Every structure is written in structure tokens, then in C-alpha cells.
Amino acid sequence: MKKPAEFYQRDLGRHPPAYAPIYKTSVARSPQYPLISLQNSASEITGPVFGHNDIDPIDNDLILNYAQPGEMPIGERIILHGRVLDENARPVPNTLVEIWQANAGGRYRHKKDTYLAPIDPNFGGCGRTMTDEDGYYYFRTVKPGAYPWRNFVNSWRPAHIHVSVFGTGFAQRLISQIYFECDPLIQTCPMVKSIPDAGAVDALIAKLDLNATIPLDSIAYKFDIVLRGRRSTLFENRLEGN
Amino acid sequence: MPQQLNYLRETPSQTAGPYVHIGLAPGSAGFDIYREELGHDIAGPNAKGERIRVEGLVIDGTGSPIKDVLLETWQANADGIYAHPEHPGAVEDGFRGWGRVITDFNTGEWGFDTVKPGAVMGRNGQMMAPHINLWIVARGINIGLNTRIYFSDEETANTADPVMNIIEWEHRRQTLIARRSEPDGKAVYRFDVQIQGQNETVFFDI
């Protein structure tokens, strides 16, 4: 019987702490007691499995997946692509990647968003896809706009796309945000500044990828997502799981 | 990290934000876009075991329900088997064991229907009491919070559970136990999550 392998310990110094007072909402939504460290069991090593039956091919095309026939959303047409890898640099194939974002004016199609920028009738703002055998994913969308939010009186979110990834075990579950290279608002953002490690912030910035652009059509940004790696297990005197 | 090796490093987490529903539950954000949203049906029609409902609130450090939470659940079937290729054993056709629920925007109440999971083999051959793994994200939560839902009618198994027993403060173990009631003959478990404060729910670094 194959023994499933545990995940490497999460390096919490790379993630924003639960309590990050410059991001004010975190103050009352952060546990005060330390997390209880739990060695992985089947409950953490396993996780949900999705198939191509769960989604439709058009789900990864935010330019078309909510547009009226013959119409398109307004904004800078972009490709967002990259790979989902683990910390051992191995691709994570057939895993679900979901994104959501504001439209080109910085407005979300959400009943709770009241920003005065208009809703785009041809833009839903969400997409999903499965990585292929090489861990590769691909979305087509429009570049989201910056938007103001109530943190300090004059706080603006840098342009960003929210991303959710599964991996193969529930302990790999991750939600993050993708920023865009050379956006001056990144350095001012309390959510970004909550991350203690400058290298970790850089890992959240999608890089311009001219080679992946479609000439006369769409510009491209590349963003690789890294999930926790799995440890080798010593089982019957041989390493398994790696 | 002191090591000089060429490991990649995990992508940092960022909050799911106030509009997480657009991405993961767009119908609740106010628009239909996908043929089918994921995570509504946890157990499927063929699952063995007792049909149950689990419901509760997620409460912040000021005592207020959080109304923009998204929760994901991960559980074994009634035989204690996860629907995953690395867990030996078979599950019923249609059983995925994973669910996604959001709170009511006005009250903060959430709830999901499933089957009660069985005990699962843990580390070193020790059985874990029946439980549902829970992952909580929301605006203001910088990295998803992991906890477990155990069941009040499994007292013997809970007492022997190896995860419960690593929690040094015995009274805090109670924060992981959902309380059973049977209104109209249907099993309903109540599980309120306290994010912060004296009765804070136990969260795990998994």
C-alpha cells in the first residue's frame, strides 16, 4: 500500500500574520491564541478532486463568459497565465484554479460593492480552469482597475486579481491576490505591507510576458503559483512520495 | 529559512476580501454565470450513513457575527474513507466529501447538509473520531483558518481522539464539538466559531 506523504511545514513568516493592525479589519478577525500544530493525517493529506465535467471550457475566458452576444467588456485585454507548482518545483496537474476581479473601472459585480465606477454590462468578473498535465493554466480577461476602500481615509487597492487554488491535499488550500508589475500602488497597500518578507511580496507580482502576448490582440502577464511540497516518507526502508 | 537549497517557496496568502462570493459563489453575489457552482452537494444521492445538517455562526472579537465568510468542508464518508486516490478504499458514486458554503449576508448564519462521517484512521494506527475539516476565509482573515468539527454524540471517540488530546487546555477542546439536536426528527448540529477572545475556537496549523 502506498503511504501518502505529508506536506512540508508551512513557513508562516512568508504569509501575512493573522493580526496585522495596518489592515484594520484583521484586528477583530484574528485569533489571539497560537495555532495548534498538527502533524498531517489523512484528513490533511487528501483533498477534493475535480474533473473537466465540473466546469465548461469558456469558464476561463472572462472576456466572453459574461458578454452579450457580439459584445465585449471594456478594458485592456490581457492574458494571465503560468503554472501551479509545488515547493519541489513539480507541476500540480488537474487542479482547480479560480479567479475573481473588479472590472476595468475598479468596480465589482457584487451587491455589496457601492463604488461609483459603473458596472460593465459585459463583464462578470470571475473565471475558473483546471491546470493541464504540466500544471499550466491560462485565463483571458481585462486588466482590473484600482479602487478605493475604507481602511485609512484615502486607501487605494492596487490593480489585482484574486486567486484560489486547491492542489492535491486540503492542507495546500490557498487564496491569494495577483498584482501587476510596476504598479506604484503595490507599495502603499496595507494588505501587501502586512507580508513581512519583501521576496514574498515579489512572488505576488505578475510579470509582463511579451513573448506570450498575442500581437495586435492581447498583452500577457505570467504568474506562477507555488503550493506546499510533499515530504519523502521512509516506509519499509525506502523513500516514497517523492 | 536558513537552507541554501533550491526549493521553491509557497506563494503567500492574501485575504479573500469582501467579494470572495464573486469568484467562488457568484450566484450569491447576485449573478448567474456558471452552468453549475461547485460545493453545493457534499455527499451525493448514494451516500450511506445518517443525513445531518451542520449550522452556525462565525463570530468576531467584538462578539458580532461575520457576514461575509466563506467556509469549505472536507470529510470522509460514513466508512471513514476520503474520496481521494491516496486514501485506500472506495466511496459511493457521487460522494465528493467537499463543500463550500457562505453566510447569509444579513444574519451571518451558515449551514450545510451532508452525511455524518465515520471514524478515520489517523497517524500510527490511532483512530480519529468522526470529524469534518473546516477552512474559513473572509475579509480581514489574512490566511485561511483551519479547524475541525467533532460531534457531541461521539463522546467516547472524542475522548480518545489523538488530535483532541494534543490540545493542552481541556476546556478548549469543547470549542470543536458541534452540539446535536433533533428538531422535527432531523439531526442538526450547532457549531459556532469564535474567531477571537476568551472562548476562541481552536485553530490548527496543519
Ligand SMILES: [Fe+3]
Ligand atoms: Fe479585490
